[in-house]
Amino acid sequence: MTSTPVIDVDRLNVRYGDFHAVKDLSFQVGRGEFYALLGTNGAGKTSTLETVEGHRTPTSGTVRVLGQSPSDRAAVRPRMGIMLQESGFSPDLTVKESVRLIGELTRRADRVERVLGVVDLTRKANTKVSQLSGGEKRRLDFATAVYGAPELVFLDEPTTGLDIQSRDALWDAVDRLREGGSTIVLTTHYLEEAQQRADRIGLMHRGSFHREGTVAELTRTLPAVIRFALPPSTPEAPPKARRAGDGTFHVETFALQEDLFTLLRWARDHAVELRDLQAGPTRLDDVFRAIDD
Numbered sequence: 001m002t003s004t005p006v007i008d009v010d011r012l013n014v015r016y017g018d019f020h021a022v023k024d025l026s027f028q029v030g031r032g033e034f035y036a037l038l039g040t041n042g043a044g045k046t047s048t049l050e051t052v053e054g055h056r057t058p059t060s061g062t063v064r065v066l067g068q069s070p071s072d073r074a075a076v077r078p079r080m081g082i083m084l085q086e087s088g089f090s091p092d093l094t095v096k097e098s099v100r101l102i103g104e105l106t107r108r109a110d111r112v113e114r115v116l117g118v119v120d121l122t123r124k125a126n127t128k129v130s131q132l133s134g135g136e137k138r139r140l141d142f143a144t145a146v147y148g149a150p151e152l153v154f155l156d157e158p159t160t161g162l163d164i165q166s167r168d169a170l171w172d173a174v175d176r177l178r179e180g181g182s183t184i185v186l187t188t189h190y191l192e193e194a195q196q197r198a199d200r201i202g203l204m205h206r207g208s209f210h211r212e213g214t215v216a217e218l219t220r221t222l223p224a225v226i227r228f229a230l231p232p233s234t235p236e237a238p239p240k241a242r243r244a245g246d247g248t249f250h251v252e253t254f255a256l257q258e259d260l261f262t263l264l265r266w267a268r269d270h271a272v273e274l275r276d277l278q279a280g281p282t283r284l285d286d287v288f289r290a291i292d293d
C-alpha cells in the first residue's frame with residue numbers, strides 16, 4: 001500500500017466491562033479498495049466498524065480514517081457514507097424528504113432525483129417511510145451510501161431482504177462508486193457476495209483475525225472438492241474418492257483440473273455415469289467451516 005491508507009487500525013481493543021470483544025486488531029484499507037470484514041457471530045465486526053465509523057471510542061489502540069481521527073466527526077462524516085443495518089429514518093417522512101435529509105446531514109452535494117433513481121425509489125418519492133416494504137426500506141438505507149458519492153462507503157449487510165433484481169442493481173451502483181474511486185467496506189454473512197467482489201477479506205473470529213488476505217490467499221490452504229454419486233451397480237470407486245455419510249463420493253484435491261481429468265477418464269474407461277457431478281474451487285464457506293474453536 002503506497003499512499004496513506006483510507007482506514008488505518010492499529011492494535012485496536014474494545015472491551016465491554018470484563019468482556020474483551022476486539023483484541024489487538026490491526027488492518028489497513030487502501031484507497032479504492034473493496035475490503036470485506038467477515039466473521040463468525042459475535043466475532044467483533046460491529047464493534048470494530050462502530051469504532052472506525054466514529055460511533056464508539058476504542059478501549060485502546062488507534063484508528064485513523066481518511067487521515068483523521070473518526071471522533072472528529074465534522075471533518076470525517078461528510079466524506080463517508082454509512083449504510084447501517086437499520087438507518088432509522090423517521091416513519092412520517094416521505095422517501096424524498098428522507099433522501100433530502102441525508103444531503104443536509106452529510107453536507108454532500110447531489111440531486112435528490114438522481115439518488116432516487118439509483119436506488120429505484122423514484123415511483124415511491126412521495127410515499128411515507130412507514131408504508132415502504134422491507135426491501136424498499138433497505139434501498140432507502142442504501143441511499144445514505146450513494147448520496148454525493150462519498151470517498152468511503154460502509155455497507156453493513158446491504159442485501160438482506162432484497163430480491164435478485166434489487167441486489168443486482170445495488171451491486172451495479174457499488175461498481176459505479178468504485179469507478180469513481182470510492183473505497184468500500186462490506187460486512188455480510190452472504191459469503192459469495194464477498195468472494196465475488198472483495199479485493200481483500202479480514203476474517204474475524206473471537207475478536208481477532210483468523211485470516212486476512214485475498215480470496216485466493218484465504219482459500220489456498222484448503223483443498224477443492226469434487227463431488228459426485230455413482231450408480232448402485234458400480235463395482236468399484238475411482239481412485240482417491242472417499243465415500244461420504246450420505247452415500248456420495250468426494251475427491252479432495254489441490255490439483256483440481258488434473259484430478260477432474262483423471263476422474264472423467266476413469267468414468268469413461270469404466271463406462272460409469274458420474275451423477276450430480278460438481279467441481280469448483282474452494283469457497284469461503286469452506287474456510288469458515290474450517291474455523292476451529
Ligand SMILES: Nc1ncnc2c1ncn2[C@@H]1O[C@H](COP(=O)(O)OP(=O)(O)OP(=O)(O)O)[C@@H](O)[C@H]1O
Pocket residue numbers: 016019021039040041042043044045046047048
Ligand atoms: N454493549 C455490549 N455489552 C457487552 N457485550 C457486548 C456489547 N456489544 C457487543 N458485545 C459482545 O461483544 C462481542 C462482539 O460483538 P459484535 O456485535 O461486535 O460482533 P459481530 O461480529 O458484529 O457479530 P454478529 O455477526 O453476530 O453480528 C459479542 O460476544 C457480543 O455479545
